Amino acid sequence: MAWPHVTCFGISSALAITAAVMVVTRRNAVHAALWLAVALVSTGVLYLTLSAQFLAVLQVIIYAGAIVVLFLFVVMLLNVNEDQATDRRRWLAVVGLALALVWGAGTALLLLAGPPAGTGLVVRTPGDVALRGTAEELARAVFEHHALAFELVSLILLAAMAGVIALARRTPRGAEEIPGKRGSP
Amino acid sequence: MVPLSWYVAVACVLFTIGVIGVLACRRTIVILMAIELMLNAGNLLLVALAREFWSAQAQAIVLFVLAVAAAEVAVGLAIIVRMFELKGTLDIDEVNLMKW
Numbered sequence: 001m002a003w004p005h006v007t008c009f010g011i012s013s014a015l016a017i018t019a020a021v022m023v024v025t026r027r028n029a030v031h032a033a034l035w036l037a038v039a040l041v042s043t044g045v046l047y048l049t050l051s052a053q054f055l056a057v058l059q060v061i062i063y064a065g066a067i068v069v070l071f072l073f074v075v076m077l078l079n080v081n082e083d084q085a086t087d088r089r090r091w092l093a094v095v096g097l098a099l100a101l102v103w104g105a106g107t108a109l110l111l112l113a114g115p116p117a118g119t120g121l122v123v124r125t126p127g128d129v130a131l132r133g134t135a136e137e138l139a140r141a142v143f144e145h146h147a148l149a150f151e152l153v154s155l156i157l158l159a160a161m162a163g164v165i166a167l168a169r170r171t172p173r174g175a176e177e178i179p180g181k182r183g184s185p
Numbered sequence: 186m187v188p189l190s191w192y193v194a195v196a197c198v199l200f201t202i203g204v205i206g207v208l209a210c211r212r213t214i215v216i217l218m219a220i221e222l223m224l225n226a227g228n229l230l231l232v233a234l235a236r237e238f239w240s241a242q243a244q245a246i247v248l249f250v251l252a253v254a255a256a257e258v259a260v261g262l263a264i265i266v267r268m269f270e271l272k273g274t275l276d277i278d279e280v281n282l283m284k285w
Contacts, residue, residue, distance in 0.1 A: 002186070009187045013195040020199050020222050024206035029214050036218050039199075043225050046195070049187065050236045055247055059228075062251050067221065067258050074262045075214060078269050092278075096208030104201030111193055131239055141241035142248060153252045160256035167263040 005049055012045035029080070033071040040064045052133035192233035199226035211277050213268065217261045224254045 019039035026032040044059035131137060142150055199222060206219025228247045235243035265275065272279055 005187055009191065013191075016195065017198055017202070020202040023218050023222060024202060024210060024215065029212065032215055032218055036221065039222065040225060043199075043229055046192070046229060047232050050192070050232050052232045052235065052244055052247075055228075055232060055244055058248070058251060062255060063221070063225070067255060070258055070262055071214065071218065074266060078266065078275070080269075080275055093209040093211070097205055100201060100205040100208050103204055104197070107197050107201070111190075111197060129239065131236060131241060131244070133244065137241045138244055138248065141245040145242055146245055146249070149249060153249055156253060156256050160259050164259050164263040167260070167267050 008045065008049050012042040012049070015039075016042040016046065029075045030072065033068055033075060036071065037064050037068040040068065047133075050133075051131060054133055054135045054138055056133075189233055189237045193230065196226045196230040196233070199223075199229065212275050213265050213277050213280075214262075214275060216277065217258065217265070220261075221254065221258065224250060 016039050019035045019042065022035035023032050023039060026035060040063040041060060044056045044064070047053075047056035047059060203219045203221075203223035203226060206222065207216050210216055210219065228250055231243050231247050231250070235241065235247075268280060269275060
């Protein structure tokens with residue numbers, strides 16, 4: 001094991017896990033969004049150690065650039081920084097935490113046990129070369145094998161755009177008010 | 186080269202933190218962020234397996250996941266904005282209009 005790789009892996013994975021914990025524990029939503037950016041960028045560094053250079057760049061541009069900015073926009077648009085929730089349903093959070101920990105323990109056990117014998121995933125074929133993670137390799141994989149999926153993804157993005165525009169429009173006048181709105185007369 | 190199992194462990198921990206966020210948090214924005222964390226952990230696992238199996242197609246799947254995550258966040262945040270306009274709160278427990 002080359003030590004620069006291991007050092008890089010250790011630092012960025014520790015950073016990613018710390019930042020992920022911060023995301024779910026911070027009470028201030030802006031701080032949570034910023035920690036999310038840290039987690040996503042350090043995952044990008046992990047991609048670099050896995051020689052996936054193009055994906056690392058995309059990770060920073062799309063996730064840390066576009067998605068985190070979107071989160072920050074919404075948090076600031078709604079202007080509800082602090083957690084206003086009361087503590088009357090604290091037990092629900094405890095149950096959720098317990099369920100998640102059970103889930104995590106189950107996954108860890110499965111991973112430790114490893115795959116059952118005879119189902120080894122051997123998909124390396126002779127003639128393959130090690131990946132360098134360049135845009136060229138990715139483009140070949142996408143357009144030679146997944147061209148239809150690529151087109152469908154563009155449809156998904158179009159549908160999401162249309163849906164967001166439809167959702168974000170103001171309620172028409174005279175529309176029924178949803179019952180239980182806070183602060184309404 | 187760092188062995189595959191280390192990456193699997195990191196992805197597992199990240200995913201579990203995401204599950205904790207979804208199950209234990211009540212603010213919808215934080216729940217969306219936790220979903221992003223889970224998608225991110227899945228992506229990390231895919232990239233690690235791509236290196237292990239020398240498969241560029243696994244990396245191509247990550248591309249698709251990125252696009253779908255972007256669409257999901259846009260729609261989810263639009264729903265949150267709408268919810269805040271209608272109910273005046275971000276608490277997921279307050280949004281129980283369709284509960285039995």
